[in-house]
Amino acid sequence: MPPAIGRMDYLTFKMLHLGCVVTSYALFLLRGLWMMFSPEWLHRRWVRIVPHVVDTVLLGSAMAMASMIRQYPFVAGWLTAKLLALLLYIVLGSVALKRGRTTKQRAVAWLAAQAVFFYIVAVALTRSPLPWAPGWGVAPLQIAPAGMVPVSR
């Protein structure tokens, strides 16, 4: 495969992943605000469907990239951290938007979910399960897929 194609494929998945990250966060922020101020919005059909589609594409693009750079959850620490934190984000998100008994409980879960979300972003940017100690991370050079020209960041 010519290097240019390999590079484009990976970057396409990365752009898709990033687009889903931004959309997923925006929708979660909005749904939290609706939960507190106008819960009837949460029952709209598109509000019940679109976030699941976005999150599925987010995970799909993540898996595609992970296999292209041959780094996998439960093998590479930073991807294990991302996956486990994603599960926590999902649980907190469901308490925030559905299972929480009181508005206060839901609001606390909504804020905690956002903290977890930003932890995941920090793990992605440092490629370290401990983003505050990035020395633990994987250097960008090591995760460049075949055919991709590593760039210093």
Ligand code: HEM
């Ligand atoms: C809410 C969940 C997630 C968020 C917010 C998120 C966020 C991000 C961000 C911001 C980047 C770009 C990093 C950069 O530009 O250097 C990224 C890249 C990436 N993410 Fe995720 N991610 C999530 C879930 C996952 C999961 C579950 C996996 C895999 C198990 C994953 C695998 C990857 C991979 C392989 C890259 C590419 C790394 C690179 O080429 O630098 N992501 N993610």
